[in-house]
Amino acid sequence: MRYSFYPGCSMEGAAVPYLKSFEAVADVLYMGLEEIPDWNCCGATVASGVIGDYPAQVLAARNLALAEPKRFDIVVPCSSCYMNLALTNKKFQDDKHFRAMVKEALRAGGLKYRGTLKVRQIVEVLINDVGIDKIRAAVRKPLAGLRVAGYVGCQTPRVFPWQFDDPEQPVFMDRIIEALGATPVKFPMKARCCGSSHSLTKPEITTGSGYNIISCALEDGAQVIVTPCPMCQMNLDAYQGMIKQHHQLKTEMPVLFLTQLMAIAFDLPPAAWALKYNIVSPFEALAPYGVKP
Amino acid sequence: MTEPLKYKTEFAEEIYALENGPYIKKCMQCGMCDVSCATRNEMDFSPRELFMLLRTGKREDFFKANTMWMCSTCLMCKVRCPRGIPLVDVMHDLKSHAIRLGYTDPPQASFYQAFWQEILGRGRVFEGGLMARYYLKRGWSEIRKGFEMRDLGMKMVMHSRIPIKPPKAIRGLKGMRAIIERAQELTQKEGR
Numbered sequence A: 001m002r003y004s005f006y007p008g009c010s011m012e013g014a015a016v017p018y019l020k021s022f023e024a025v026a027d028v029l030y031m032g033l034e035e036i037p038d039w040n041c042c043g044a045t046v047a048s049g050v051i052g053d054y055p056a057q058v059l060a061a062r063n064l065a066l067a068e069p070k071r072f073d074i075v076v077p078c079s080s081c082y083m084n085l086a087l088t089n090k091k092f093q094d095d096k097h098f099r100a101m102v103k104e105a106l107r108a109g110g111l112k113y114r115g116t117l118k119v120r121q122i123v124e125v126l127i128n129d130v131g132i133d134k135i136r137a138a139v140r141k142p143l144a145g146l147r148v149a150g151y152v153g154c155q156t157p158r159v160f161p162w163q164f165d166d167p168e169q170p171v172f173m174d175r176i177i178e179a180l181g182a183t184p185v186k187f188p189m190k191a192r193c194c195g196s197s198h199s200l201t202k203p204e205i206t207t208g209s210g211y212n213i214i215s216c217a218l219e220d221g222a223q224v225i226v227t228p229c230p231m232c233q234m235n236l237d238a239y240q241g242m243i244k245q246h247h248q249l250k251t252e253m254p255v256l257f258l259t260q261l262m263a264i265a266f267d268l269p270p271a272a273w274a275l276k277y278n279i280v281s282p283f284e285a286l287a288p289y290g291v292k293p
Numbered sequence B: 001m002t003e004p005l006k007y008k009t010e011f012a013e014e015i016y017a018l019e020n021g022p023y024i025k026k027c028m029q030c031g032m033c034d035v036s037c038a039t040r041n042e043m044d045f046s047p048r049e050l051f052m053l054l055r056t057g058k059r060e061d062f063f064k065a066n067t068m069w070m071c072s073t074c075l076m077c078k079v080r081c082p083r084g085i086p087l088v089d090v091m092h093d094l095k096s097h098a099i100r101l102g103y104t105d106p107p108q109a110s111f112y113q114a115f116w117q118e119i120l121g122r123g124r125v126f127e128g129g130l131m132a133r134y135y136l137k138r139g140w141s142e143i144r145k146g147f148e149m150r151d152l153g154m155k156m157v158m159h160s161r162i163p164i165k166p167p168k169a170i171r172g173l174k175g176m177r178a179i180i181e182r183a184q185e186l187t188q189k190e191g192r
């Protein structure tokens, strides 16, 4: 297995623990990752709101063009990056007029895309390419008894509804949580919005959504939340202090990246857990599994 | 008796001419987007109501509504709309059209512009740079709010979640800008 890897801007900043744990986990699972050379921002949920869909999708397509010579599928961990790259790619493949327009714009930068690649979401790759059996076989420290709320987030399951899961109540990530020996809780808010970039412009939205999501996880008896989305992780982890100021939270809720929990269950060195970056301490919840600061 | 609604098409035609504008014509006012929306409680008008403002030609109300700016791109409406309207893409058009026309009062409009400047400036987005640009645009009242968030910022720094140094600009920045410029020219040529 080899993949072109699109880390996205968040992995250079707030989502550093995602990058560290993902690279370590990918190594164990023999997923050869090759970072796309000189990749640019995917545009997030923002570029299209400034310059319009088509120019923003051309911006995303620059990354596809840079990855194409390697011919590997592109694996994308961040949900917004996945949305932008995957939707652009699909439109490029389906819509002749759009394809011609994108090609012409790319030419202005000396680039070319032929549309041969697939853009893949990280959890979907873990399940469909790596496989649950191989993940289970890599577990050295089963997380028996740990109750985990799998927070998939809003965009991942809805970019292509029903393509790999239910767009509103996805269960695919729960299969990975089970493979690690832990117990996924029901958690019906698993695909509701975390408030996204309102965290800066209108933090009340973020703290309100965060409160509802964490309360739902607590009600179902979760001890930790895991997510594959950098935005979700930041809004639930970094903003939890603010959530507590405005709402009554019964207890603190550690929020890990899915790959951090995998690194722990694979019994990789603590550097691969990358837990020092987590703001809400996960050490109490994870103490029974030998996880110490 | 309330006055019957009169459809006025002039303003609607302007919006229908946007990239995803034609989809709006299919709206049957069922209200599914209203009940699905993640941020409906924060909106002056729900997406459905916004489309009604459009049909009745209420231009000022339309652009002063915060609806498009509240959209968090959660995709729920797009998944559920029975007429298959990609509402979230429509919201993109409405945001960029509003910016073009100078309706940029909402803080989100500043945030969007700051984010875009950050992309154009180095090809990647650095959170520190983004915040600096945003607060610079918003001025003092927002900076004060920013201070209230300083605990959060401190925690982020303590846990090494905000790099001190911005990333280097991408090597192909010039080419990237040329690509965007060309795309914008082509958009204009298409009359959008």
Ligand code: SF4
Binding pocket: B026, B027, B028, B029, B030, B031, B032, B033, B034, B047, B048, B080, B081, B082, B083, B084, B085, B087
């Ligand atoms: S769900 Fe679709 S058809 Fe129904 S009101 Fe909203 S936009 Fe219109």
Ligand code: SF4
Binding pocket: B036, B037, B038, B039, B040, B047, B070, B071, B072, B073, B074, B075, B076, B077, B078, B087, B088, B091
């Ligand atoms: S994508 Fe936007 S408009 Fe649609 S449900 Fe989500 S927040 Fe509401």
